[in-house]
Amino acid sequence: MKFLIKTLNIIVFLLLIFPLLSKSQGSFQIALLKYNGGGDWYANPTSLTNLIAFSNKNNNTSIKPNYATVEPGSNEIFNYPFVHMTGHGNVNFTAKEASNMRNYLLAGGFLHIDDNYGLDKFIRREMKKVFPELEFVELPFSHPIYHQKYPFPNGLPKIHEHDGKPAQGFGLFYEGKLICFYSYECDLGDGWEDYAVHKDSEATRLKAFQMGSNLLQYVFTGSE
Secondary structure: OHHHHHHHHHHHHHHHHHHHHOOOOOOEOOEEEOOEOOOOOOOOOOHHHHHHHHHHHHOOOOEOOOOEEEOOOOHHHHHOOEEEEEEOOOOEOOHHHHHHHHHHHHOOOEEEEEEOOOOHHHHHHHHHHHOOOOOOEEOOOOOHHHEOOOEOOOOOOOOOOOOOOOOEEEEEEEOOEEEEEEEEOOOHHHHHOOHHHHOOOHHHHHHHHHHHHHHHHHHHHOOO
């Protein structure tokens, strides 16, 4: 009986991760993470739609034009090869959510965390629940994520100024593979928003879109 239960669990897990294993086949959808804790997970509502349009036009991707919204504890997260997370405030993952997020990332999913100013102390704490054995490490400017179609030899572009700090890109690596990218003091998502929201210059917005497109290219093609 124990063997049968274990076998069934493996089959269910494989069925859940199948969309991730076949993410390069045809059109697919990306998602926004709806987390608990009180933080504004819904910040930048136009950002992903605009990034998808830019990537499909300029990088020949086949991403569905409308993004999904998914919760960290849901099995639905396994349908989305790329999940974006943003906000300014508190985040809280339950033990179940942290376990589900871990399984998602180990199954081939990718998480992009974009600090919208104020997220840092909360997300670092919560990602320790997901991967207690891992630490965020700053990516060198030579990392392939900065050298996809659009070169960024100095790392992340600075989209919005807050505390006079440089934009930094951090990652979580599991067995040598980048599974989570964290953009800090950068505000990429703000740069993807409709022009009327922040009225950033076209040059600034273009840099944000190009870097976001690099992220998608890196995740979907595995381009090193």
